[in-house]
Structure formats: structure tokens, C-alpha cells
Amino acid sequence: MDKKKDIPSLDALNKVLAQRHGPEIQARIGKSVVGIMGLGGLGSAVAVALARIGIGKLLLADYDVVELSNLNRQYYFIDQIGLPKTAALLDTLRRINPYISLQAINERLTEQVIPERFKGVDVLVECFDDAAMKPAALRAAHTGMKGVGYVGASGMAGFGPNNSILTKRIYPRVYLAGDEKSEVVEGHGLMAPRVGICAHHQANQALRILLGVEDKESGYANHL
Amino acid sequence: MxxxxxxxxxxxxxxxxxxxxxxxxxxxxxxxxAECNGIIVKKEEYDSFVLPEDARLELIRFVGGG
Structure with a gap:
């Protein structure tokens, strides 16, 4: 790290992203704003994936600090232990793309504050660890943020089959990823590979929403 | 019922x-x-909300982990 590399210009970075992704698609990605609630195994991976494709802006919310026990699945490093997750992740994302607009929300979110904190986002990605915050966030988004894209997650612990992780549509522009049942129990903890599968379901679904793709099939509970 | x-x-x-x-x-x-007859039930109403006859109730139960 002693030898400082030249940082590519914004034009150079945008050019390679547009070459890879297609100019029209990249223009859309570059204008998009995504909020991520919770920066653990899901949220840190979603943020990195969206930063790599040159998202316009990320709002990143977490109240916690990086701990040694996080490193089995979360996108942090030994030298970041003790730092707030928001600060650590902002630092990592800037190393991927220094031109992305990043906003840290360093607080414990509640159902009541979510619509205000994430006002104006195109897509909100729910990456909470706490089971009670998951329905709370869905209620907040669906009642207080009309028309917002939303991707939640439920059920990704352990090392169950890859293909039991699914993304289902529950309302227009509102999706949930996961297997809906794998919670943390003894011998069935959260592990990088499967949490990563779920996180990347979420990231890709967020991208699909941003690019205007609406999945019509796979309603969640038959009638919703 | x-x-x-x-x-x-x-x-x-x-x-x-x-x-x-x-x-x-x-x-x-x-x-x-919870959604009942197309309307999301607020969390603070869970204790008082009486399920009406022929209700169409949609539930999503979440598990922790992230």
C-alpha cells in the first residue's frame, strides 16, 4: 500500500463501465440511487456489487461496528475491526469506485424513520439481521414510500441447497429473496457462501428494478 | 367461521x-x-385487530439473518 497508484479519471472509469454494460444501461445505472438497510453479510455484499457496476448513489445504514466474528461473511477486513460499519464500507467502496456518491446513515433504523431517511431512493434493499425489522421495513416502504422498488431477504443461514434461495415478487416492484425458513440455529450459522448467494439475488433484483424489468410470475403468497 | x-x-x-x-x-x-383484505395491518394494531369473517389474510413470516 506504500506505492500510491494513479486513480483513473471519472471518464476512464465510465468508459469501461459503458463498454462492458452498454452505454444506455450504464447511463441508467449511473443515475440510480439505492438505499441499503443493514450492512452485514447481505448489505455489505449488495453495496460492493452495486458499486462495482457504477451505481449513481448509495445510502448506507448501520449502527454497528466491525467485529472479528463478522469476517466469516461480511465484506470487511481485519484492519477495520472496531470501525463503524458505515465508515469501513465507505472506505472499501471508494477503493472500488471513487466517484460514486455515498451517504452514511449511522443510526439504528426504526419503522418510523425509514421513509424519511431514504426519501428519494429508487430502490430500497432490506438487509437487516433482526427478524422483526424485516416486516417493519416492508411496512414502512409499502405504506410510506409509494412506488419505491424494494428487495428484502428472509432465510439464508447454513449450507442448504443453492437453488432453494429464490427471489419472489410480492407486489409490483417489491421482492423477497431467500428460502423463507433457514434461520440461525446451532450448526447452521450464517456463512459467506449462502449469504452471498442471497445478497447477489438482492443486488441483481435491485438492478432489474432499476432497469425497468418487472417480473410478473412467482407471486409470494398466491394472492398478494 | x-x-x-x-x-x-x-x-x-x-x-x-x-x-x-x-x-x-x-x-x-x-x-x-400481515395484509387483510388488501390492507396492510399496522404493527400497533396486531393486538386489537379482529379477523373478519371471510377475510383474505396474507401473511409473510420472516426469519432472522443477514
Whole structure:
């Protein structure tokens, strides 16, 4: 790290992203704003994936600090232990793309504050660890943020089959990823590979929403 | 009396409140998103919300981890 590399210009970075992704698609990605609630195994991976494709802006919310026990699945490093997750992740994302607009929300979110904190986002990605915050966030988004894209997650612990992780549509522009049942129990903890599968379901679904793709099939509970 | 919960018919006691119904299903009410007849039930109403006859109830139960 002693030898400082030249940082590519914004034009150079945008050019390679547009070459890879297609100019029209990249223009859309570059204008998009995504909020991520919770920066653990899901949220840190979603943020990195969206930063790599040159998202316009990320709002990143977490109240916690990086701990040694996080490193089995979360996108942090030994030298970041003790730092707030928001600060650590902002630092990592800037190393991927220094031109992305990043906003840290360093607080414990509640159902009541979510619509205000994430006002104006195109897509909100729910990456909470706490089971009670998951329905709370869905209620907040669906009642207080009309028309917002939303991707939640439920059920990704352990090392169950890859293909039991699914993304289902529950309302227009509102999706949930996961297997809906794998919670943390003894011998069935959260592990990088499967949490990563779920996180990347979420990231890709967020991208699909941003690019205007609406999945019509796979309603969640038959009638919703 | 009957309701339709996640597409399936279910017998419930008349007057039962949402919180009791969720507990009967073995769910922690805090981890459940509920929509009744197309309207999202607010969390603070779970204790008082009485399931109406022929209700179409949609529940999403979340598990922790992220």
C-alpha cells in the first residue's frame, strides 16, 4: 500500500463501465440511487456489487461496528475491526469506485424513520439481521414510500441447497429473496457462501428494478 | 367461521384477534407482515385487530439473518 497508484479519471472509469454494460444501461445505472438497510453479510455484499457496476448513489445504514466474528461473511477486513460499519464500507467502496456518491446513515433504523431517511431512493434493499425489522421495513416502504422498488431477504443461514434461495415478487416492484425458513440455529450459522448467494439475488433484483424489468410470475403468497 | 389465509381455507374462532391467530400458528407476531383484505395491518394494531369473517389474510413470516 506504500506505492500510491494513479486513480483513473471519472471518464476512464465510465468508459469501461459503458463498454462492458452498454452505454444506455450504464447511463441508467449511473443515475440510480439505492438505499441499503443493514450492512452485514447481505448489505455489505449488495453495496460492493452495486458499486462495482457504477451505481449513481448509495445510502448506507448501520449502527454497528466491525467485529472479528463478522469476517466469516461480511465484506470487511481485519484492519477495520472496531470501525463503524458505515465508515469501513465507505472506505472499501471508494477503493472500488471513487466517484460514486455515498451517504452514511449511522443510526439504528426504526419503522418510523425509514421513509424519511431514504426519501428519494429508487430502490430500497432490506438487509437487516433482526427478524422483526424485516416486516417493519416492508411496512414502512409499502405504506410510506409509494412506488419505491424494494428487495428484502428472509432465510439464508447454513449450507442448504443453492437453488432453494429464490427471489419472489410480492407486489409490483417489491421482492423477497431467500428460502423463507433457514434461520440461525446451532450448526447452521450464517456463512459467506449462502449469504452471498442471497445478497447477489438482492443486488441483481435491485438492478432489474432499476432497469425497468418487472417480473410478473412467482407471486409470494398466491394472492398478494 | 372461515377465513382464507395465504390461499388456504381455515377455521377460526369468531372474534379472534390477529395476534392470537399468529401465536396459534406458532409465529412470533413481531416477525410477521400481515395484509387483510388488501390492507396492510399496522404493527400497533396486531393486538386489537379482529379477523373478519371471510377475510383474505396474507401473511409473510420472516426469519432472522443477514
Amino acid at each position: 372461515q377465513i382464507i389465509c395465504n390461499g388456504e381455507k381455515r377455521e377460526i374462532q369468531p372474534g379472534i384477534r390477529l395476534v392470537a391467530f399468529l401465536q396459534e400458528l406458532g409465529f412470533n407476531p413481531d416477525t410477521v407482515f
